[in-house]
Amino acid sequence: MAADILDRIVAHKKDEVAACRTQTPLSVLKDQARTKTANRRSFYEALARPADQVRIIAEIKRASPSKGDISADLDPAGLAQAYERGGAAALSVLTDRAFFKGGPADLLAARNACSLPVLRKDFVISDYQIYEAAAWDADAVLLIVRILSKQQLSEFSGLCNELGIDALVEVHTESDLAAAMDVGAAVIGINNRNLASFDTDIETAMSLSAKLGAGQIAVAASGISSRKDIEQNLKAGISRFLIGESLVTADDPEKFLTRLIGG
Ligand SMILES: O=P(O)(O)OC[C@@H](O)[C@@H](O)c1c[nH]c2ccccc12
Numbered sequence: 648m649a650a651d652i653l654d655r656i657v658a659h660k661k662d663e664v665a666a667c668r669t670q671t672p673l674s675v676l677k678d679q680a681r682t683k684t685a686n687r688r689s690f691y692e693a694l695a696r697p698a699d700q701v702r703i704i705a706e707i708k709r710a711s712p713s714k715g716d717i718s719a720d721l722d723p724a725g726l727a728q729a730y731e732r733g734g735a736a737a738l739s740v741l742t743d744r745a746f747f748k749g750g751p752a753d754l755l756a757a758r759n760a761c762s763l764p765v766l767r768k769d770f771v772i773s774d775y776q777i778y779e780a781a782a783w784d785a786d787a788v789l790l791i792v793r794i795l796s797k798q799q800l801s802e803f804s805g806l807c808n809e810l811g812i813d814a815l816v817e818v819h820t821e822s823d824l825a826a827a828m829d830v831g832a833a834v835i836g837i838n839n840r841n842l843a844s845f846d847t848d849i850e851t852a853m854s855l856s857a858k859l860g861a862g863q864i865a866v867a868a869s870g871i872s873s874r875k876d877i878e879q880n881l882k883a884g885i886s887r888f889l890i891g892e893s894l895v896t897a898d899d900p901e902k903f904l905t906r907l908i909g910g
Pocket residue numbers: 706708768769770817838868869870871889890891892893
């Protein structure tokens with residue numbers, strides 16, 4: 648059953664984009680996107696430095712297909728501020744409504760409440776969604792290698808550059824990683840979770856990160872829930888993380904984040 652979830656999500660995204668286009672034509676979105684470039688916060692810089700410290704992208708996620716409701720009525724603004732106080736490098740906000748109960752309003756509320764760069768976390772299958780992200784003031788978008796052709800990956804990376812928005816290129820396998828390297832991805836998210844089966848194995852990022860080139864930033868994503876997980880990754884040379892569920896469900900997300908970062 649889990650195996651076709653990714654296909655369902657992608658099919659849904661295509662319908663969603665088609666519907667959005669009829670409401671807001673691409674030309675209008677393009678104009679909006681171009682007026683936002685001056686407001687951008689650098690997602691890349693936030694992750695690049697300081698090199699010797701743990702850097703965490705803290706996620707705002709209400710629900711997911713694998714877990715159901717996680718924290719369906721969370722307060723995105725309050726959580727963004729707690730994450731910022733706890734030392735987050737950046738935020739990730741789910742903007743998919745159908746499967747994750749998120750939306751653009753969450754992204755806006757979170758970004759307006761803090762000074763951190765914000766990643767639009769969604770299933771990007773069209774350039775339209777990248778213009779949308781830029782128009783909403785997002786600082787970065789997720790590009791999932793598994794759901795894109797080589798040509799789309801290359802086109803979408805180029806468009807991100809053009810719009811001054813960063814891309815977090817998500818991989819799960821060696822061949823995904825090769826495709827990410829081919830487009831010169833600077834920030835590579837290694838998802839420990841297989842998006843089709845939901846199996847999560849935190850060894851995935853540790854073993855794949857060894858294959859990254861110099862100057863590429865590895866971000867271990869999914870299934871990180873303790874300082875012990877972080878320390879294990881640090882030994883493997885990974886010091887950047889994308890963390891959702893364990894932060895969203897923590898009694899005190901600020902304190903928990905501080906503890907994860909250590910030092
Ligand atoms: O909640 P977790 O296990 O800490 O995982 C966060 C993040 O990695 C996960 O939400 C994620 C990674 N890649 C995705 C792609 C789409 C949606 C969600 C994701």
